[in-house]
Structures are given as structure tokens and as C-alpha cells.
Amino acid sequence: MERGRMSTIAWMLDSCLKRTSPFIRFLLVGVINTATGLTIMLVLLELLRWPYMPATLAGNAVGAAVSYILNRSFTFRSNASVPEALPRFITVILLCYMFSYGTSRVAAGYLLPIWMQGFFSADVLAVFMGTALYTISNYAGQKYWVFRQGTGELV
Incomplete structure (x- = not known):
């Protein structure tokens, strides 16, 4: 693949990981976009005191942009x-976001023991739970609906 068609990060990843499965590449890209989005979420939530939903939405929006570029060119x-x-990517991102972070926010309120509440909030627990759910549902949506034409499978 020509370097001009890919971002520099995708080109470097591609050069190092030519023979890996799409799921491994998805996870590596996920580390990059999750670290980006999660950092933004936590800064907005904890340092700037944004409400939960706008903070997670903003972090996910930035992470999604990174995800689209790298998953389209490198993963799949x-x-x-x-x-x-x-449009398919945006649909998957939005559905995964609503499902993952909505469900996690409700669940975290029940799962955070009272003795742990001094260490971190239910919202922080929900962010981490939501991230796990989001990763799984997002991979399935991207692989089987968004980028299904180019699976990235190597012979």
C-alpha cells in the first residue's frame, strides 16, 4: 500500500504489523484512540468538572475521528x-456510545461499593466499564457493517 494513501501512524503500524489479524490491529488502533478519548473524557470530567454525558461524548468524538482514519486504512x-x-461508521459509533456508556452509567451506580466511593466516583467507574463494552460492540459493527468490503485478511 502506498504511503501517500495512509496517515503516517497507519503507515508505521502497517510496516510493523503486516501479518497480524484484523482483531489484533483493531486492538492496537483501539489503544491509540481509547487513550486519546479517555484522556479527554477524564480531563473534562475530573479537572474541568464537565457533566458526564458531554465529557464522554467529547472524548468519544475525538477518539472516533482517530479510529475512523486508522481502522479504514490500517485495520480493515x-x-x-x-x-x-x-455514515455507517457514525451510526455504529453513536449506537455503541449510547448503549455502552448509558448502560455503564446505570450499572456503575449499583456496582460501586460504598467504601470505594472515596477513591473514585461512579462516573469514573462507568467510563471504564463503558470503554470495555464500547470496544467489543464497536469492533463487531465496524468489521461486519462499516468496513466489510475490505476485511484486511491476509492470505
Whole structure:
């Protein structure tokens, strides 16, 4: 694949990881976009005292932009057109966001023991739980619906 068609990060990852499975590549890209989005979420939530939903939405928006670029070119090596793939990607991101972070916020309120509440809030626990749910549901949506034309499978 030409370097001009990929971002520099995707090109470096591709050069190092040519023979890995799409799921391993997805997880590596996920580390990058999750670290980016999670950092933004926690800074907004804990340092700037933003409410939970706007903080997680802003962090996810930035992480999603990184995710789209790297997953399209590196993880799934998709040749799906941007006009076709981008609306699907946004749909998957939004559905995964609502499901994962909505469910996690409710669950964290029940799961955070009273003695742990001094160490971190239920919202912080919900962010980490939501991130795990989001990763699993997002992979399935991207692989089987958004970028299905270019699976990235190597022979």
C-alpha cells in the first residue's frame, strides 16, 4: 500500500504489523484512540468538572475521528468509499456510545461499593466499564457493517 494513501501512524503500524489479524490491529488502533478519548473524557470530567454525558461524548468524538482514519486504512484495509462508510461508521459509533456508556452509567451506580466511593466516583467507574463494552460492540459493527468490503485478511 502506498504511503501517500495512509496517515503516517497507519503507515508505521502497517510496516510493523503486516501479518497480524484484523482483531489484533483493531486492538492496537483501539489503544491509540481509547487513550486519546479517555484522556479527554477524564480531563473534562475530573479537572474541568464537565457533566458526564458531554465529557464522554467529547472524548468519544475525538477518539472516533482517530479510529475512523486508522481502522479504514490500517485495520480493515477497506476500499469502501467515504460516502458509503462514513455514515455507517457514525451510526455504529453513536449506537455503541449510547448503549455502552448509558448502560455503564446505570450499572456503575449499583456496582460501586460504598467504601470505594472515596477513591473514585461512579462516573469514573462507568467510563471504564463503558470503554470495555464500547470496544467489543464497536469492533463487531465496524468489521461486519462499516468496513466489510475490505476485511484486511491476509492470505
